[in-house]
Amino acid sequence: MPRGEAAPSLDRLPVTALRGVGPRMAGKLARLGIESVQDLLFHLPLRYQDRTRILPMGSLRPGDQAVVEGCIELAEVKFGRRRMLLVRLGDGTGQLTLRFFHFNASQQASLQRGVRLRCYGEIRAGGATLEMIHPEYQAVSDAAPPAVETHLTPIYPTTEGVHQLTLRGLTEQALALLAADPDALPDWLPSELLEGLGLPGLAEALAVMHRPPAETPLEALLADGHPARRRLVFEELLAHHLSLRQLRQRAQQTRALPLAGDGRLRSQLLEGLGFLPTAAQRRVAAEIEADLQRPHPMLRLVQGDVGSGKTLVAVLAALQAVEAGAQAAVMAPTELLAEQHCRTFAAWLAPLGLEVAWLSGKTKGRARRDALAAIADGSAPLVVGTHALFQEEVTFARLGLVIVDEQHRFGVHQRLALRDKGRHGEWHPHQLTLTATPIPRTLAMAVYADLDTSLIDELPPGRQPVQTVVIPDSRRAEVVQRVERACAGGQQAYWVCTLIEESEALQCQAAEDAAQQLGEALPGLRVGLVHGRMKAQEKEAVMAAFKAGDIQLLVATTVIEVGVDVPNASLMIIENAERLGLAQLHQLRGRVGRGAAQSSCVLMYHPPLSRLARERLAVLRETSDGFEIARRDLELRGPGEVLGTRQTGLLQMRIADLLRDQAQLPRVEQVAGLLLERHPQRVAPLIRRWLGERLRYGEV
Template sequence: MSELTARAVGSLRGVGPRAAERLARLGIHTVEDLLFHLPFRYQDRTRIAPIGRLRPEQHVVVEGEILAADVLFGRRRSLLCKIGDGTGIIALRFFHFSAAQKNNLERGRRIRVYGEVRVGGTGLEFFHPEYELATDETLPPLEQSLTPVYPTTEGIQQRSMRALMEQAIALLNQHPPRDLLPDALLKERQLPSLRDALLTLHQPHPTDAVEQLLGGTHPAVRRLVVEEMAAHQLGMLQRRAGQKAHRSPPLAGGQLFGRLCDALPFALTSAQQRVIDEIAADLAQPSPMLRLVQGDVGSGKTLVAAAAALAAIESGYQVALMAPTELLAEQHLASFRRWLTPLGIDVLWLSGSLGQKARREALEQLANGQADMIVGTHALFQEAVQFHRLGLTIIDEQHRFGVHQRLALREKGRQDEQMPHQLVLTATPIPRTLAMSVYGDLDTSVIDELPPGREPIDTLALPAASRRADVIQRVHAAAARGTQAYWVCTLIEESDALQAQAAEATWQDLQAALPDLRIELVHGRMKPAEKAAAMARFAQGEAQLLVATTVIEVGVDVPNATLMVIENAERLGLSQLHQLRGRVGRGGGKSYCVLLYQTPLSHTAKRRLSVMRETCDGFRIAEEDLRLRGPGEWLGTRQTGELAFRIADLMRDEAMMAPARDMAEQLLAAYPDNAQALVRRWLKGAEGYADV
């Protein structure tokens, strides 16, 4: 498609600098971009409907003779034009009109009208319809194909967009695009050529099934979808090949982790052992490990990460673990110090809140090789941080980081062409479609087994207005049994200050309602030391109830906590609700989660609460969350990057992802030139959007 790619949209008639600027807002810079800008619905202007058979809400073409055109003065001045075709009469009503327009609507003149039939003051009427007037008693021929309706922006009208598209289609016919998918693959899947697919989508025949065109099941749509998906897969496969071309230090160990396991009061699950073996096989290679470990809340991902860290340390290399929040990073710090200190290994801490002296000492120990491991937040990839021999980076809850942040940490370990191994963790199960789309260049391990003795958490959804007092009594009863509880406060606004106010108000209310309990408070506005002290008192059992904002979503592990209360649960997404619920059920006893909601509930909120009551399966919850929110919102804008497909829809086209992956692999192996051209056509230089 080189001619169409090279030709700027500004070269088309009617596109000056201002129009080009407006088209750019739609992502249209070239003629190719214009052709990939597909209609979102179609109008049938290929046949004329008899006026006498019209019904309200129909979108139709009618032809007739103008019977009268008069200006009416009432509450609002309007121009009313009546036309008839022998089967009936209908009025055209205009509230915005000129004297010239009225004069053109002469009695006896033929007219063709397209619009929506509505009920008006004189019966059936068209309000501000599109129309054409006959010249020398003749009207232009009817449309031969369905009329597309395109997404537009301010200053670009449908008529202008269609005129531009006509020019683009003429160029498409003059310079047919090169089919980069081999004929054999197209025939195998019964898909049309790219040219035929584009012509069908922009100029569908009246007999084409509009429902299939708009629903993504028509072969013309599937042709573009599979090519776009294949291009994204190619981008990841090429990126993976580029990453694997780097060297990494082979890491082997086992003695230190064996000593750690001997000291643990529990045994590894078979799923943990399987994933540890997969990681060990990767680390032993001289090329970088690129592995994503998925595990539901409480499945033991941190211990798996410890196995990888100890292999690196035993091999004489440093380890960096980065988490998105201070609270989560602090939890990792506590876990790794508890496990590694008895083995004679110091674990350093680095965050934005660290004092200057402590920070300077930590940086010196990293740079001179005294420190084996460091845990921290975004502070780890700042310029001042220099490693002596970084062999492994571990990134937790990686979807919360931007792409460049992860790259920056990896680059810290670069020594000539040698890169550190990478292990990324998530407690948010990633639906398979999304994993293939965003993390297709990573090997994936799944810890699909919970430690023995874990019982499913019973979940209730209750209206806050009428049941809040009952829930408070439930907290009191839990404390009387010697167990602990969380009370999580949420707000719509993404504001630490407002969240803190809400949590403090709730904390005060609960102190008044439960004077015999010790109640701690944790929120994002507290000083790190205050927050850590409150968490420690709760973890050690000195407090029976912890009131918190969603900062406790991940990383908090208090086995004695058996009750989770989530305020305003209707405001949170499914994955976040599931993460919060995962803070309980970590000991041997039965645990409960109470979702307090405000009425009225939206349809989506009802569905979320229903799913939470039905299942504790993180993967099922993630699939439903993706269905409700869509991939962009599910991932967050920083992670989505260039994932926003132009034509493919991850949910609608889920079944085509695996064939697209297969097609990408075949192209890379047998048609490398086509593969390169396909990436250039669809990714426009954004091949690195998910580089990890």
């Protein structure tokens, strides 16, 4: 580098500037998202090994990860089903056997009696002594023993062809560059903020995370007890929050067609309902009505528990768009749920003289051509469908409102595609998202900072909580009798079959077998069957017969999880309930308890139950509150699964954990406001550091 020229900032210094990184290694590192030296410094360890102390063999316990040192007392090759090399070590306090399944002649020759070894590995229970299998080892000389490590050894996320030693060597170089010039990696958090939060500077935090001193408590480093970790967690949460705030700001600067409407269609609908919307439904509908009249796109999330009446709120929003001369599109994640929405919308809107267009992946031939033409020329004011709605050939005449049900079950790019379909030059469609997976408020602050949120926190009058019991499948005969009694008393029942296998074919087979067995056990009952492999018309016919009361017991797979509404059904049996997540069990249970009769749900399990399964089933027995269930589901499974963001990239955090670190979120929100107000120029580089190219992901 020419004299006097400033060293490049580490966010712009390519990783190829480090020793040992040629084009091939750079390609492998790119698979880990490492292209600059900054990327390398923010590629943080998953865990650590303590190689800072040599432990006496007499103190070891199975499961320990340890460094030991001793003399070889015995080395032999054992022949059995597979050849293995056994090496017995002793250090005066105890003995340890090293077991090698893969070894060569030179390795065998080097491991002779009397040689002193230092080894690192996991301690396991063995026959005569404790064991290490394929440990890391080196011969040591009494004259010049190698020094033990002075810091904890980091273990990094890696990929094929990139060894831990490679990553340690490269981070060593990166840390040396940072130590030589701490300003080469700008700290975007102002010093006055850091002092107020009691957090260390960036260079110090990174040095501790990559090379923790020997005395650093491991638990604090891996949880949230260490200031270095807290510093980086805070910065990552802040970057995510700011990215969502920016998206919200950008949305408010874009334009949308104000959809005022004259209220005529909505009044007609409400008059013909035969029941009054709840106060919560009226409040949320008013919030949406005000949003749709504004000249920038509505971005609103409606959360409501199972059976709280989100669909009515969505229909009212769609009618407002239609009154204003625009089209509305409703997208649901599964064929069955989309069909249910289509039927509900059609039944409510037919008396108003409105037709609902239907489009799914299974819509073929003439029906597809007609639907596409009606969507394109605007004669279909309302369209309901699955992800087929965002295929390239679908064009809308004047899409003003996009309603997405259970948004988290769609991939990010799919949702973006539908939003882009409604774009006319500088105009964007309004967007309404519905979910029956309630998200605790602290999490919603992090995940949905770009959305306004509404809550339907009231069930329709007359709804009674569903009584839930948990019993082993050895009492199946009692459950069958209970079904017989309920149906004899004029009620209807669901029998849900679940299988752990992903195969839809096997699930459907299990449901068919169950329907046959129950039909034989209950000859006096009319038993129906519905599963995912049936044709749409067959499914519809069975569901219509069940709704009309012609079928008393409906055997089904989990396809009935959402959207099915049969008020007379008061008993739900779920087989192998231990195989389903809390949210899914809560959704299924929500299919009963929709009428005036007291309803029950029987969770039948196959013993023995794992600890996690026992906890899940206990939660359902204790509460029917969707928010409490969502909170417990988060504790048991983590946010990635509950929010369905595994596939989106939006929440794949490097060091933060939304559940564990949620106590920091209110402060993150506060600091984000201060940063935008006082240091707006620092926002973009901070977001880029943590999210890189994933920014467009949030534009949904």
